[in-house]
Amino acid sequence: MKRMGMVIGIAPERVAEYRRLHAAVWPAVLERIAASGIRDDTIYLREPENLLFASWEYDGSELEGDRAAIAADPQTQRWWPFADPCQRPLASRAPGEDWSAMEEVLHVD
């Protein structure tokens, strides 16, 4: 199992929309995430810094393939145009990143 933490900005004028969307994520999107081994998926919002922090546990064995399966899913592809315009990727993001990876400095079970 691999814990992963990520961060991205949020457009302040779209915070309410983001909350509404995530209070009722499409079941097919959640099913695809689960099928790709992602568990305990949480997103936190911080205002007024307008940041989203996400963490999950990945319990599969081939992360790139599991991510590709999410990206190739037609329902997920229909979901992203709702969520993505709310998000503001960090200026410091790595090439290819949308959400930016964070470094784990502590974990205690």
Added chain:
Amino acid sequence: MKRMGMVIGIAPERVAEYRRLHAAVWPAVLERIAASGIRDDTIYLREPENLLFASWEYDGSELEGDRAAIAADPQTQRWWPFADPCQRPLASRAPGEDWSAMEEVLHVD
């Protein structure tokens, strides 16, 4: 069980020190946290934004009392002068906050 997410700044010149400290947290500090019902405690670091993101699960029934027990613990009180000077509370923090609370907008088991 209550999930909690928090954020705080970190002094960029103390990132290496913070990593070292948290790679070897004093056992008594971890024992006190566990005795107060805190599980699955994780801290992530994001550079160059110099932010720390923490999350945990609280499985006790009296959060204020459990936090007070941590604050009253002599070993924990000796630990904080090592960790605290690395941290930079957000300007937007609420009265009484050190780490700032975040709002959960999504959770999927």
